[in-house]
Amino acid sequence: MFKIRKSIVLASTVGSIIEIYDLFLFGLLSSFIATSFFPESASNTLIKTLLIFSIGYIARPLGSITFGVISDYYGRKRSLYISILLMGISTLMIALLPGYNTLGNLSIALLVTLRVIQGFSAGGEYTNAITFLVEHSNQADRGFLGSLATMGTNTGALLAIAATTVFLYLQSRYHFSQEYWRVLFLLSVPGTFLGLYIRKHVPESIEFIKCSLSTNKTSFWVIAKSCVCNVISNPKRSLALLFFTIQGVSVTSILLVYTPIFLTKTTGFSAAHAQTFNLFSIITLILVIPLAGKLSDKWGRMRLTALSSIGLFAISLVYFALLNQGTQTSILTALIIASALTAGFAVSASVLIVEILPISIRATSAALIYGAGAAIFGSSMPLFSELIVKLTKNPVAPGYLMSCLSCLGIIGFVLLRSYLNPKNSKVIHNQALQPQA
Secondary structure, eight states: OHHHHHHHHHHHHHHHHHHHHHHHHHHHTHHHHHHHHSOTTOSSHHHHHHHHHHHHHHHHHHHHHHHHHHHHHHOHHHHHHHHHHHHHHHHHHHHHOOOHHHHTHHHHHHHHHHHHHHHHHHHTTHHHHHHHHHHTSOTTTHHHHHHHHHHHHHHHHHHHHHHHHHHHHHHHHHOOOGGGHHHHHHTHHHHHHHHHHHHHHSOOOHHHHHHHHHSOOOOHHHHHHHHHHHHHHOHHHHHHHHHHHHHHHHHHHIIIIIHHHHIIIIIOOOHHHHHHHHHHHHHHHHHHHHHHHHHHHHHOHHHHHHHHHHHHHHHHHHHHHHHHHOOHHHHHHHHHHHHHHHHHHHHHHHHHHHHTSOGGGHHHHHHHHHHHHIIIIITTHHHHHHHHHHHHOOTTTHHHHHHHHHHHHHHHHHHHHHHSOGGGHHHHHHSOOOOOO
16 A cells, blocks of 8 residues: 555656756747757847746646546546657657757757647646645545645756756856757656656545446547536536635746746845745745645644635735845745745645545546636736836735735635535534535
């Protein structure tokens, strides 16, 4: 039994680590990729490369829904296997793709295509990994096991940043060819093979098997239609889960993406120093996430989601005020508090989103809700934060945006609590929610 649970955890976390590592590398190495795939005479090559990077995020919602339907039709295991296979192939091809000097504009077109495939496959990873872990867990440790998928995504980001940092240091010291950026993409190949091997041999979710035996197989279209109808027919639940998603991806984006920009522009820290603080944030998240998962099992997902949202609302303005002071002590204090609260919310809300949905359309419904929230708000919060600073001339103004986003979790808690029938009231305050049929 222990070996089976260990393989299940590895199947979910290793895949998440590899996929997010591959996804993040493109953005972190944009300046080097630009020199390979655009002519020297071209203008704004970095902006064009970052635009290609953003295209991957646009493809994620489509990937989320597609892999959600595959997961509900064929099984969680097959969906996870295909997603890491596509990511591995596209990443390997990016590493080996000849540059502009060899293929001309065709190299740019192929790079865009491979980036779309990367984003598409990444869309099928996160919600399916959590679904897989949740369905293999028991009621006593569901939050902890579900949290490991979230920990995996953050670990992948950490490895990508660490690998890029080492590469930049070595490149500046030994002055080797900038084309060596391709090596960092090739480093994920062994991890991809490991992930494929583990996911091929891991057992399918028992909950999915039971559900499949008790219901007739339907077409992809019927699953997608049932999912949309279920989302529309339960507006309070759907809005609550959408609000949880928006808050989760938006606050995380502000914490990990906008904070280094804020520190560089407002306090005068160098980009490298600001990224050091960013590493500290990710490490804090990784350490706190499994503890938050354990806490959600003890307190209940609903309670931890609400308390984390209230905490984030309370410290939003204080967070930016501490950052604005510009001392290492004030910055680290702000990052520790914000990262801990963000971890608590991310774990409890993500597991809650999955376990409250019907098993037969769980993966598709979670993907639809998560994809909608992440696509619209995930990549736009740094831009909105910077616009607010420019409009108000107040460096701590993004704190008001963060406060409003934190309110969404509180509103979602109220909506979800009113959606649940009275017999679930004890579950809300004591233990995690049972899936709703």
